Amino acid sequence: MDKVMRLASEKGVVIFSKSSCCLSYAVQVLFQDLGVNPKIHEIDKDPECREIEKALMRLGCSKPVPAVFIGGKLVGSTNEVMSMHLSSSLVPLVKPYLC
Amino acid sequence: MISAGKVHLFEDLLTQKTRRRNMNTTSTHFVPPRRFEIYEPLNQMSMWEESFKNNGGMYTPSSITIPTNEKPDSLSEDTSHGTEGTPHKFDQEASTSRHPDKIQRRLAQNREAARKSRLRKKAYVQQLETSRLKLIHLEQELDRARQQGFYVGNGVDSTNALGFSDNMSSGIVAFEMEYGHWVEEQNRQICELRRVLHGQVNDIELRSLVENAMKHYFQLFRMKSTAAKIDVFYIMSGMWKTSAERFFLWMGGFKPSDLLKVLLPHFDLLANQQILDVCNLRQSCQQAEDALSQGMEKLQHTLAESVAAGKLGEGSYIPQMTCAMERLEALVSFVNQADHLRLETLQQMHRILTTRQAARGLLSLGEYFQRLRALSSSWATRQREPT
Numbered sequence: 132m133d134k135v136m137r138l139a140s141e142k143g144v145v146i147f148s149k150s151s152c153c154l155s156y157a158v159q160v161l162f163q164d165l166g167v168n169p170k171i172h173e174i175d176k177d178p179e180c181r182e183i184e185k186a187l188m189r190l191g192c193s194k195p196v197p198a199v200f201i202g203g204k205l206v207g208s209t210n211e212v213m214s215m216h217l218s219s220s221l222v223p224l225v226k227p228y229l230c
Numbered sequence: 231m232i233s234a235g236k237v238h239l240f241e242d243l244l245t246q247k248t249r250r251r252n253m254n255t256t257s258t259h260f261v262p263p264r265r266f267e268i269y270e271p272l273n274q275m276s277m278w279e280e281s282f283k284n285n286g287g288m289y290t291p292s293s294i295t296i297p298t299n300e301k302p303d304s305l306s307e308d309t310s311h312g313t314e315g316t317p318h319k320f321d322q323e324a325s326t327s328r329h330p331d332k333i334q335r336r337l338a339q340n341r342e343a344a345r346k347s348r349l350r351k352k353a354y355v356q357q358l359e360t361s362r363l364k365l366i367h368l369e370q371e372l373d374r375a376r377q378q379g380f381y382v383g384n385g386v387d388s389t390n391a392l393g394f395s396d397n398m399s400s401g402i403v404a405f406e407m408e409y410g411h412w413v414e415e416q417n418r419q420i421c422e423l424r425r426v427l428h429g430q431v432n433d434i435e436l437r438s439l440v441e442n443a444m445k446h447y448f449q450l451f452r453m454k455s456t457a458a459k460i461d462v463f464y465i466m467s468g469m470w471k472t473s474a475e476r477f478f479l480w481m482g483g484f485k486p487s488d489l490l491k492v493l494l495p496h497f498d499l500l501a502n503q504q505i506l507d508v509c510n511l512r513q514s515c516q517q518a519e520d521a522l523s524q525g526m527e528k529l530q531h532t533l534a535e536s537v538a539a540g541k542l543g544e545g546s547y548i549p550q551m552t553c554a555m556e557r558l559e560a561l562v563s564f565v566n567q568a569d570h571l572r573l574e575t576l577q578q579m580h581r582i583l584t585t586r587q588a589a590r591g592l593l594s595l596g597e598y599f600q601r602l603r604a605l606s607s608s609w610a611t612r613q614r615e616p617t
Contacts, residue, residue, distance in 0.1 A: 157525025217574045
Protein backbone atom coordinates (compact mmCIF):
# COMPACT_ATOMS: atom_id res chain seq x y z
CA MET A 132 0.00 0.00 0.00
CA ASP A 133 1.36 3.36 -1.00
CA LYS A 134 0.37 5.11 2.19
CA VAL A 135 2.16 2.54 4.28
CA MET A 136 5.36 2.78 2.24
CA ARG A 137 5.18 6.57 2.35
CA LEU A 138 4.72 6.60 6.12
CA ALA A 139 7.46 4.00 6.50
CA SER A 140 9.98 6.27 4.82
CA GLU A 141 9.16 9.35 6.83
CA LYS A 142 12.01 8.68 9.19
CA GLY A 143 14.95 6.31 9.65
CA VAL A 144 13.11 4.14 12.14
CA VAL A 145 9.32 3.91 11.88
CA ILE A 146 7.08 1.82 14.11
CA PHE A 147 3.44 1.13 13.26
CA SER A 148 1.60 0.54 16.52
CA LYS A 149 -1.74 0.95 18.26
CA SER A 150 -2.32 3.19 21.27
CA SER A 151 -3.40 0.16 23.32
CA CYS A 152 -0.53 -2.07 22.21
CA CYS A 153 1.99 -2.40 25.03
CA LEU A 154 4.31 -4.66 23.05
CA SER A 155 4.68 -1.89 20.47
CA TYR A 156 5.56 0.38 23.36
CA ALA A 157 8.24 -2.09 24.46
CA VAL A 158 9.79 -2.02 20.99
CA GLN A 159 9.72 1.76 21.05
CA VAL A 160 11.52 1.76 24.41
CA LEU A 161 14.19 -0.55 23.04
CA PHE A 162 14.99 1.75 20.12
CA GLN A 163 15.08 4.72 22.45
CA ASP A 164 17.56 2.82 24.65
CA LEU A 165 19.75 2.36 21.60
CA GLY A 166 19.78 6.12 21.02
CA VAL A 167 17.22 6.23 18.23
CA ASN A 168 14.06 8.29 18.21
CA PRO A 169 11.59 6.25 16.18
CA LYS A 170 8.51 7.71 14.49
CA ILE A 171 5.38 6.10 15.92
CA HIS A 172 2.23 5.70 13.82
CA GLU A 173 -0.73 4.74 15.94
CA ILE A 174 -2.85 3.20 13.22
CA ASP A 175 -5.94 2.96 15.44
CA LYS A 176 -6.01 6.76 15.32
CA ASP A 177 -5.87 6.64 11.51
CA PRO A 178 -9.18 6.66 9.63
CA GLU A 179 -7.75 4.07 7.22
CA CYS A 180 -6.78 1.73 10.06
CA ARG A 181 -8.27 -1.42 8.44
CA GLU A 182 -6.49 -0.86 5.12
CA ILE A 183 -3.17 -0.22 6.85
CA GLU A 184 -3.60 -3.40 8.88
CA LYS A 185 -4.30 -5.43 5.73
CA ALA A 186 -1.34 -3.87 3.94
CA LEU A 187 1.02 -4.67 6.79
CA MET A 188 -0.19 -8.27 6.91
CA ARG A 189 0.29 -8.54 3.15
CA LEU A 190 3.89 -7.37 3.56
CA GLY A 191 4.51 -10.43 5.67
CA CYS A 192 3.73 -9.45 9.26
CA SER A 193 1.91 -12.15 11.23
CA LYS A 194 0.46 -9.40 13.40
CA PRO A 195 -0.21 -5.89 12.06
CA VAL A 196 1.45 -4.22 15.05
CA PRO A 197 4.15 -3.59 15.96
CA ALA A 198 5.61 -3.32 12.47
CA VAL A 199 9.14 -1.93 12.35
CA PHE A 200 10.66 -0.26 9.29
CA ILE A 201 14.32 0.76 9.21
CA GLY A 202 15.47 2.87 6.27
CA GLY A 203 12.07 2.39 4.64
CA LYS A 204 12.41 -1.42 4.65
CA LEU A 205 10.32 -3.80 6.74
CA VAL A 206 12.39 -5.44 9.47
CA GLY A 207 9.54 -7.29 11.09
CA SER A 208 7.69 -7.46 14.40
CA THR A 209 8.84 -7.85 18.02
CA ASN A 210 10.33 -11.31 17.41
CA GLU A 211 12.54 -10.16 14.58
CA VAL A 212 13.67 -7.03 16.39
CA MET A 213 14.61 -8.99 19.51
CA SER A 214 16.42 -11.71 17.55
CA MET A 215 18.38 -9.12 15.61
CA HIS A 216 19.33 -7.25 18.73
CA LEU A 217 20.60 -10.36 20.49
CA SER A 218 22.61 -11.36 17.47
CA SER A 219 24.14 -7.86 17.42
CA SER A 220 22.75 -7.06 13.99
CA LEU A 221 20.28 -4.38 15.09
CA VAL A 222 22.77 -1.77 16.27
CA PRO A 223 24.66 -1.54 12.94
CA LEU A 224 21.32 -1.19 11.15
CA VAL A 225 20.21 1.83 13.20
CA LYS A 226 23.63 3.45 13.32
CA PRO A 227 22.90 5.94 10.49
CA TYR A 228 19.81 7.11 12.37
CA LEU A 229 21.20 7.77 15.82
CA CYS A 230 20.18 11.02 17.42
CA MET B 231 -31.34 -75.55 77.98
CA ILE B 232 -27.66 -76.09 77.29
CA SER B 233 -26.75 -79.80 77.40
CA ALA B 234 -23.38 -81.04 78.64
CA GLY B 235 -22.51 -82.26 75.16
CA LYS B 236 -22.43 -78.72 73.90
CA VAL B 237 -19.83 -77.53 76.39
CA HIS B 238 -16.93 -78.06 73.99
CA LEU B 239 -18.64 -75.84 71.47
CA PHE B 240 -19.06 -73.26 74.18
CA GLU B 241 -15.36 -73.43 74.96
CA ASP B 242 -14.60 -72.91 71.28
CA LEU B 243 -16.67 -69.79 71.40
CA LEU B 244 -14.80 -68.55 74.45
CA THR B 245 -11.44 -69.11 72.82
CA GLN B 246 -12.78 -67.35 69.75
CA LYS B 247 -13.71 -64.45 71.98
CA THR B 248 -10.21 -64.38 73.46
CA ARG B 249 -8.61 -64.60 70.05
CA ARG B 250 -10.73 -61.73 68.87
CA ARG B 251 -9.81 -59.69 71.91
CA ASN B 252 -6.15 -60.36 71.16
CA MET B 253 -6.66 -59.31 67.61
CA ASN B 254 -8.16 -56.04 68.75
CA THR B 255 -5.08 -55.20 70.69
CA THR B 256 -3.05 -55.19 67.51
CA SER B 257 -4.56 -52.63 65.19
CA THR B 258 -7.65 -53.99 63.59
CA HIS B 259 -10.90 -52.35 64.48
CA PHE B 260 -13.99 -54.24 63.62
CA VAL B 261 -16.88 -52.68 65.39
CA PRO B 262 -19.09 -55.70 66.00
CA PRO B 263 -16.52 -57.82 67.91
CA ARG B 264 -16.06 -55.06 70.47
CA ARG B 265 -19.77 -54.95 70.99
CA PHE B 266 -19.79 -58.71 71.33
CA GLU B 267 -17.50 -58.67 74.29
CA ILE B 268 -20.07 -57.17 76.57
CA TYR B 269 -22.67 -59.73 75.68
CA GLU B 270 -23.32 -63.21 76.97
CA PRO B 271 -22.03 -65.97 74.68
CA LEU B 272 -25.61 -66.89 73.76
CA ASN B 273 -26.39 -63.38 72.58
CA GLN B 274 -23.07 -63.27 70.78
CA MET B 275 -23.86 -66.35 68.79
CA SER B 276 -27.26 -65.15 67.71
CA MET B 277 -25.74 -61.83 66.70
CA TRP B 278 -23.15 -63.65 64.62
CA GLU B 279 -25.87 -65.64 62.97
CA GLU B 280 -27.85 -62.51 62.31
CA SER B 281 -24.94 -60.58 60.82
CA PHE B 282 -23.93 -63.62 58.87
CA LYS B 283 -27.38 -64.08 57.43
CA ASN B 284 -27.93 -60.38 56.80
CA ASN B 285 -24.66 -59.95 54.99
CA GLY B 286 -25.17 -63.02 52.90
CA GLY B 287 -22.50 -64.79 54.83
CA MET B 288 -20.04 -61.92 54.33
CA TYR B 289 -18.68 -60.19 57.38
CA THR B 290 -18.80 -56.47 56.63
CA PRO B 291 -17.99 -54.12 59.51
CA SER B 292 -19.72 -50.76 59.29
CA SER B 293 -16.62 -48.62 59.72
CA ILE B 294 -13.77 -49.83 57.63
CA THR B 295 -10.22 -49.08 58.64
CA ILE B 296 -7.28 -50.63 56.90
CA PRO B 297 -5.94 -53.58 58.89
CA THR B 298 -2.21 -53.94 59.25
CA ASN B 299 -1.43 -57.40 60.54
CA GLU B 300 -4.43 -59.09 59.19
CA LYS B 301 -4.58 -62.84 59.24
CA PRO B 302 -7.57 -63.75 57.13
CA ASP B 303 -7.43 -67.39 58.04
CA SER B 304 -7.92 -66.83 61.75
CA LEU B 305 -10.92 -64.68 60.99
CA SER B 306 -12.45 -67.21 58.72
CA GLU B 307 -11.86 -69.82 61.33
CA ASP B 308 -13.86 -67.68 63.71
CA THR B 309 -16.61 -67.32 61.22
CA SER B 310 -16.80 -71.01 60.72
CA HIS B 311 -16.65 -71.66 64.40
CA GLY B 312 -19.15 -69.02 65.14
CA THR B 313 -21.73 -70.42 62.82
CA GLU B 314 -20.93 -74.00 62.07
CA GLY B 315 -23.70 -75.93 63.51
CA THR B 316 -23.95 -74.24 66.87
CA PRO B 317 -27.13 -72.20 66.62
CA HIS B 318 -28.70 -74.89 64.60
CA LYS B 319 -27.58 -77.48 67.06
CA PHE B 320 -29.38 -75.64 69.82
CA ASP B 321 -32.53 -75.26 67.86
CA GLN B 322 -32.59 -78.76 66.58
CA GLU B 323 -31.41 -80.44 69.72
CA ALA B 324 -34.60 -82.34 69.96
CA SER B 325 -34.37 -83.76 66.46
CA THR B 326 -30.71 -84.92 66.57
CA SER B 327 -31.53 -88.49 67.24
CA ARG B 328 -34.63 -88.52 65.10
CA HIS B 329 -33.21 -87.06 61.79
CA PRO B 330 -29.52 -87.77 61.39
CA ASP B 331 -29.69 -87.23 57.58
CA LYS B 332 -31.17 -83.82 58.01
CA ILE B 333 -28.43 -82.96 60.44
CA GLN B 334 -25.75 -84.25 58.10
CA ARG B 335 -27.20 -82.25 55.23
CA ARG B 336 -27.45 -79.19 57.44
CA LEU B 337 -23.85 -79.63 58.50
CA ALA B 338 -22.74 -79.98 54.89
CA GLN B 339 -24.62 -76.87 53.94
CA ASN B 340 -23.04 -74.98 56.79
CA ARG B 341 -19.60 -76.15 55.78
CA GLU B 342 -20.24 -75.01 52.24
CA ALA B 343 -21.55 -71.64 53.41
CA ALA B 344 -18.57 -71.21 55.70
CA ARG B 345 -16.18 -72.09 52.88
CA LYS B 346 -17.79 -69.55 50.58
CA SER B 347 -17.66 -66.99 53.34
CA ARG B 348 -13.97 -67.64 53.82
CA LEU B 349 -13.31 -67.15 50.11
CA ARG B 350 -15.28 -63.92 50.02
CA LYS B 351 -13.45 -62.66 53.05
CA LYS B 352 -10.12 -63.54 51.49
CA ALA B 353 -11.00 -61.62 48.34
CA TYR B 354 -12.16 -58.66 50.38
CA VAL B 355 -9.03 -58.59 52.48
CA GLN B 356 -6.84 -58.81 49.40
CA GLN B 357 -8.73 -55.84 48.00
CA LEU B 358 -8.06 -53.95 51.22
CA GLU B 359 -4.38 -54.82 51.02
CA THR B 360 -4.15 -53.51 47.48
CA SER B 361 -5.91 -50.31 48.46
CA ARG B 362 -3.57 -49.90 51.37
CA LEU B 363 -0.53 -50.23 49.13
CA LYS B 364 -2.03 -47.76 46.69
CA LEU B 365 -2.61 -45.33 49.53
CA ILE B 366 1.00 -45.62 50.71
CA HIS B 367 2.18 -45.08 47.16
CA LEU B 368 -0.01 -41.99 46.75
CA GLU B 369 1.24 -40.56 50.03
CA GLN B 370 4.81 -41.03 48.84
CA GLU B 371 4.03 -39.23 45.61
CA LEU B 372 2.44 -36.39 47.54
CA ASP B 373 5.54 -36.09 49.69
CA ARG B 374 7.72 -36.03 46.63
CA ALA B 375 5.55 -33.36 45.03
CA ARG B 376 5.69 -31.28 48.21
CA GLN B 377 9.45 -31.55 48.27
CA GLN B 378 9.67 -30.34 44.74
CA GLY B 379 7.71 -27.34 45.85
CA PHE B 380 4.55 -28.12 43.94
CA TYR B 381 1.66 -26.58 45.74
CA VAL B 382 0.09 -29.39 47.69
CA GLY B 383 -2.69 -28.78 50.18
CA ASN B 384 -2.10 -29.76 53.78
CA GLY B 385 -4.99 -32.15 53.69
CA VAL B 386 -7.18 -29.71 55.59
CA ASP B 387 -9.46 -29.38 52.63
CA SER B 388 -10.04 -32.95 51.62
CA THR B 389 -11.45 -32.08 48.23
CA ASN B 390 -8.27 -30.30 47.21
CA ALA B 391 -5.75 -32.89 48.25
CA LEU B 392 -3.37 -32.00 45.47
CA GLY B 393 -4.04 -28.28 45.45
CA PHE B 394 -6.09 -28.54 42.30
CA SER B 395 -8.53 -25.74 42.75
CA ASP B 396 -11.69 -25.57 40.70
CA ASN B 397 -9.92 -23.06 38.51
CA MET B 398 -7.15 -25.41 37.48
CA SER B 399 -8.10 -26.77 34.12
CA SER B 400 -7.14 -30.12 32.73
CA GLY B 401 -4.72 -28.35 30.40
CA ILE B 402 -2.73 -27.02 33.33
CA VAL B 403 -2.86 -30.37 35.10
CA ALA B 404 -1.47 -31.90 31.92
CA PHE B 405 1.23 -29.24 31.79
CA GLU B 406 2.31 -29.97 35.36
CA MET B 407 2.57 -33.66 34.61
CA GLU B 408 4.49 -33.00 31.41
CA TYR B 409 6.79 -30.70 33.32
CA GLY B 410 7.46 -33.46 35.85
CA HIS B 411 8.62 -35.67 32.99
CA TRP B 412 10.62 -32.77 31.57
CA VAL B 413 12.55 -32.39 34.83
CA GLU B 414 13.24 -36.12 34.95
CA GLU B 415 14.61 -36.05 31.42
CA GLN B 416 16.60 -32.92 32.29
CA ASN B 417 18.22 -34.68 35.24
CA ARG B 418 19.04 -37.65 33.05
CA GLN B 419 20.66 -35.39 30.44
CA ILE B 420 22.67 -33.59 33.10
CA CYS B 421 24.00 -36.90 34.41
CA GLU B 422 24.88 -37.90 30.87
CA LEU B 423 26.73 -34.63 30.22
CA ARG B 424 28.59 -34.95 33.50
CA ARG B 425 29.64 -38.51 32.76
CA VAL B 426 30.71 -37.76 29.22
CA LEU B 427 32.67 -34.61 30.04
CA HIS B 428 34.68 -36.43 32.68
CA GLY B 429 35.90 -38.95 30.18
CA GLN B 430 37.20 -39.00 26.66
CA VAL B 431 34.52 -37.98 24.24
CA ASN B 432 34.59 -37.11 20.57
CA ASP B 433 33.10 -33.93 19.23
CA ILE B 434 30.32 -35.67 17.32
CA GLU B 435 28.89 -37.34 20.41
CA LEU B 436 29.21 -34.10 22.33
CA ARG B 437 27.50 -32.16 19.58
CA SER B 438 24.52 -34.51 19.62
CA LEU B 439 24.25 -34.17 23.41
CA VAL B 440 24.33 -30.39 23.08
CA GLU B 441 21.69 -30.49 20.35
CA ASN B 442 19.45 -32.67 22.51
CA ALA B 443 19.86 -30.36 25.48
CA MET B 444 18.92 -27.35 23.36
CA LYS B 445 15.92 -29.14 21.88
CA HIS B 446 14.86 -30.03 25.41
CA TYR B 447 14.73 -26.36 26.39
CA PHE B 448 12.84 -25.50 23.21
CA GLN B 449 10.33 -28.16 24.12
CA LEU B 450 9.75 -26.47 27.47
CA PHE B 451 9.08 -23.14 25.77
CA ARG B 452 6.55 -24.84 23.49
CA MET B 453 4.84 -26.41 26.49
CA LYS B 454 4.73 -23.03 28.23
CA SER B 455 3.28 -21.38 25.15
CA THR B 456 0.42 -23.87 25.05
CA ALA B 457 -0.19 -23.51 28.79
CA ALA B 458 -0.10 -19.69 28.56
CA LYS B 459 -3.05 -19.79 26.19
CA ILE B 460 -4.99 -21.79 28.78
CA ASP B 461 -4.00 -19.85 31.90
CA VAL B 462 -1.55 -16.99 31.41
CA PHE B 463 -1.59 -16.04 35.11
CA TYR B 464 -0.44 -19.53 36.00
CA ILE B 465 2.57 -19.18 33.70
CA MET B 466 3.33 -15.61 34.73
CA SER B 467 3.40 -16.64 38.40
CA GLY B 468 5.72 -19.55 37.73
CA MET B 469 3.39 -21.86 39.62
CA TRP B 470 5.00 -25.02 38.29
CA LYS B 471 8.43 -24.02 39.60
CA THR B 472 9.89 -24.68 43.02
CA SER B 473 9.86 -21.85 45.54
CA ALA B 474 13.50 -20.79 45.19
CA GLU B 475 13.17 -20.72 41.40
CA ARG B 476 10.10 -18.53 41.77
CA PHE B 477 12.12 -16.06 43.81
CA PHE B 478 14.10 -15.26 40.66
CA LEU B 479 11.04 -15.15 38.45
CA TRP B 480 10.91 -12.68 35.60
CA MET B 481 7.99 -12.84 33.19
CA GLY B 482 7.20 -16.45 33.89
CA GLY B 483 10.75 -17.77 33.82
CA PHE B 484 14.42 -17.13 34.35
CA LYS B 485 15.97 -13.77 33.48
CA PRO B 486 18.49 -14.41 30.69
CA SER B 487 20.94 -11.64 31.60
CA ASP B 488 21.06 -12.76 35.24
CA LEU B 489 21.80 -16.26 34.13
CA LEU B 490 24.65 -15.10 31.89
CA LYS B 491 26.08 -13.14 34.79
CA VAL B 492 25.97 -16.21 37.05
CA LEU B 493 27.43 -18.60 34.51
CA LEU B 494 30.10 -16.42 32.87
CA PRO B 495 32.80 -17.10 35.48
CA HIS B 496 32.28 -20.84 35.00
CA PHE B 497 33.15 -20.91 31.33
CA ASP B 498 36.68 -22.18 31.01
CA LEU B 499 39.22 -20.71 28.64
CA LEU B 500 37.11 -18.16 26.85
CA ALA B 501 38.99 -16.48 24.03
CA ASN B 502 39.01 -12.68 24.10
CA GLN B 503 36.56 -12.45 21.23
CA GLN B 504 34.28 -14.86 23.02
CA ILE B 505 34.38 -12.83 26.21
CA LEU B 506 33.50 -9.75 24.20
CA ASP B 507 30.64 -11.54 22.46
CA VAL B 508 29.22 -12.85 25.70
CA CYS B 509 29.39 -9.39 27.29
CA ASN B 510 27.65 -7.87 24.27
CA LEU B 511 25.02 -10.56 24.46
CA ARG B 512 24.48 -9.85 28.13
CA GLN B 513 24.06 -6.15 27.47
CA SER B 514 21.62 -6.73 24.58
CA CYS B 515 19.72 -9.10 26.82
CA GLN B 516 19.46 -6.49 29.53
CA GLN B 517 18.20 -3.88 27.07
CA ALA B 518 15.61 -6.25 25.64
CA GLU B 519 14.52 -7.23 29.15
CA ASP B 520 14.20 -3.58 30.18
CA ALA B 521 12.08 -2.85 27.14
CA LEU B 522 9.78 -5.76 27.87
CA SER B 523 9.57 -4.84 31.55
CA GLN B 524 8.54 -1.30 30.67
CA GLY B 525 5.98 -2.61 28.21
CA MET B 526 4.64 -4.81 31.00
CA GLU B 527 4.41 -1.84 33.34
CA LYS B 528 2.36 -0.01 30.75
CA LEU B 529 0.11 -3.05 30.45
CA GLN B 530 -0.41 -3.08 34.22
CA HIS B 531 -1.22 0.62 34.13
CA THR B 532 -3.76 0.33 31.30
CA LEU B 533 -5.31 -2.75 32.90
CA ALA B 534 -5.71 -0.95 36.22
CA GLU B 535 -7.29 1.95 34.36
CA SER B 536 -9.72 -0.36 32.60
CA VAL B 537 -10.71 -2.10 35.82
CA ALA B 538 -11.19 1.20 37.68
CA ALA B 539 -12.97 2.95 34.82
CA GLY B 540 -16.37 4.49 35.36
CA LYS B 541 -17.89 4.83 38.79
CA LEU B 542 -16.34 2.67 41.50
CA GLY B 543 -18.94 1.66 44.05
CA GLU B 544 -22.00 1.29 41.89
CA GLY B 545 -21.76 -2.46 41.93
CA SER B 546 -22.14 -3.02 38.21
CA TYR B 547 -19.04 -3.42 36.10
CA ILE B 548 -19.60 -5.60 33.07
CA PRO B 549 -18.20 -3.12 30.50
CA GLN B 550 -15.08 -2.75 32.63
CA MET B 551 -14.65 -6.52 32.62
CA THR B 552 -14.98 -6.70 28.85
CA CYS B 553 -12.37 -3.99 28.36
CA ALA B 554 -10.02 -5.51 30.94
CA MET B 555 -10.29 -8.92 29.29
CA GLU B 556 -9.20 -7.39 25.98
CA ARG B 557 -6.18 -5.87 27.70
CA LEU B 558 -5.30 -9.19 29.30
CA GLU B 559 -4.97 -10.84 25.88
CA ALA B 560 -1.74 -8.89 25.54
CA LEU B 561 -0.27 -10.70 28.56
CA VAL B 562 0.04 -13.89 26.53
CA SER B 563 2.16 -12.02 23.95
CA PHE B 564 4.47 -10.78 26.68
CA VAL B 565 5.00 -14.24 28.13
CA ASN B 566 5.74 -15.53 24.65
CA GLN B 567 8.19 -12.69 24.03
CA ALA B 568 10.00 -13.43 27.27
CA ASP B 569 10.37 -17.09 26.29
CA HIS B 570 11.51 -16.01 22.84
CA LEU B 571 14.22 -13.96 24.53
CA ARG B 572 15.33 -17.00 26.56
CA LEU B 573 15.42 -19.12 23.44
CA GLU B 574 17.44 -16.56 21.51
CA THR B 575 19.91 -16.21 24.38
CA LEU B 576 20.48 -19.96 24.40
CA GLN B 577 20.98 -20.00 20.65
CA GLN B 578 23.40 -17.11 20.72
CA MET B 579 25.47 -18.81 23.42
CA HIS B 580 25.48 -21.93 21.28
CA ARG B 581 26.81 -19.86 18.41
CA ILE B 582 29.50 -18.10 20.45
CA LEU B 583 30.88 -21.16 22.27
CA THR B 584 32.69 -24.24 20.99
CA THR B 585 30.93 -27.57 21.29
CA ARG B 586 32.81 -28.54 24.42
CA GLN B 587 32.25 -25.14 26.00
CA ALA B 588 28.55 -25.33 25.14
CA ALA B 589 28.35 -28.79 26.75
CA ARG B 590 29.99 -27.46 29.90
CA GLY B 591 27.74 -24.44 29.81
CA LEU B 592 24.61 -26.55 29.54
CA LEU B 593 25.85 -28.77 32.34
CA SER B 594 26.48 -25.72 34.54
CA LEU B 595 23.08 -24.27 33.68
CA GLY B 596 21.32 -27.55 34.39
CA GLU B 597 23.08 -28.07 37.69
CA TYR B 598 22.39 -24.49 38.72
CA PHE B 599 18.65 -25.16 38.42
CA GLN B 600 19.05 -28.51 40.20
CA ARG B 601 20.69 -26.67 43.08
CA LEU B 602 17.83 -24.16 43.19
CA ARG B 603 15.34 -27.01 43.34
CA ALA B 604 17.35 -28.68 46.09
CA LEU B 605 17.40 -25.38 47.97
CA SER B 606 13.61 -25.22 47.72
CA SER B 607 13.14 -28.62 49.30
CA SER B 608 15.80 -28.00 51.97
CA TRP B 609 14.08 -24.79 52.87
CA ALA B 610 10.66 -26.42 52.94
CA THR B 611 11.96 -29.14 55.25
CA ARG B 612 13.59 -26.60 57.50
CA GLN B 613 10.39 -24.61 57.78
CA ARG B 614 8.43 -27.68 58.83
CA GLU B 615 10.67 -28.46 61.79
CA PRO B 616 9.21 -27.20 65.08
CA THR B 617 11.32 -24.49 66.70
